Amino acid sequence: MDIIDNVDWQIAKENWLRIAYSISLSGRGTVLCGTMVPENISSSDYIDRFDRILYMNLHCDDVTRETRLRARGWDKNLIEDHKNFANWLLHNSETAFDPPMQTIDTTELAAAGVAEQIKEWVLKNWCEE
DSSP states (O other): OTTSOSSOHHHHHHHHHHHHHHHHTTTOOOOOOSOOOHHHHHTOTTGGGOSOOOOEEEEOOHHHHHHHHHHTTOOHHHHHHHHHHHHHHHHHTTTSSSSOOEEEEOSSOOHHHHHHHHHHHHHHHHHTO
């Protein structure tokens, strides 16, 4: 989702949901990769056009998170904010998301292993409809 940048977050979110909705008109689904939680989606003009929205959490331990974010040039305060957000996601994945949010621990997984787990989750959820 980061490809749409330099705009207001609300506008970017709305644009991505509009794109996902447009894709759905041809009978296909969309997987958006970025940071969104239900409260970001609930205010969208497109929310009623989706029968369900599922969430997945790609999680890693705090040491790994800090290492990865420092390598991207993030400052200490932003890293701490993301550690806190990651902790919130873990503790609220069952209650703040309907259905509960799936978590994949990426701490020790190579990118190919993470991709395979995402693929399995997507295919499982597409087949449930």
